[in-house]
Amino acid sequence: MPDLILPEPIAAYFAADTRSPEAVALCFSTDATVKDEGLTHTGVAAIKAWKAAASAQYTYTAQPLALERRDGFEVVTSRVVGNFPGSPVDLRYRFRLERGLIASLEIGA
Incomplete structure (x- = not known):
């Protein structure tokens, strides 16, 4: 399977995802939003806190598998494997x- 070429901010997000909440937060605009697990996190500080909490609770890896462009969004399907219920799972990152x-960013099944 050929390597998936992602837009730079998205590639940076997935690369930072395994490093630190600070690295993840740098991928977002100052007033960005993240919707995950039914909650919305707005602003860089809230996004950093969301990432820190998720990283403290679970250990996981995310492998992007596919990219589609839909209605002004970049939708990445990623296989997520870790120590959480239901692992592994394919999630869509919008x-x-x-x-x-x-x-x-909206994360869902």
């Missing part, structure tokens, strides 16, 4: 990009 950063 990104909206603005000026080279992530403006919004």
Whole structure:
């Protein structure tokens, strides 16, 4: 399977995902939103806190498998494997990009 080529902010997000909450937060615009597990996190500080909490609770890896462009969004299907109920799972990451950063991200099945 050929390597998946992701837009730079999305590639940076997945690369940062295994490093640190600070690295993840740098991928987002100042007023960005993340929707995950029924909650919305707005702003860089809230996104950093969301990532820190998720990283403290679970250990996981995410491998992007596919990219589609739909209605102004970049939708990445990723296989997520870790120590959480239901692992492994394929999740959809719905990104909206603005000026080279992530403006919004919705994560769901």
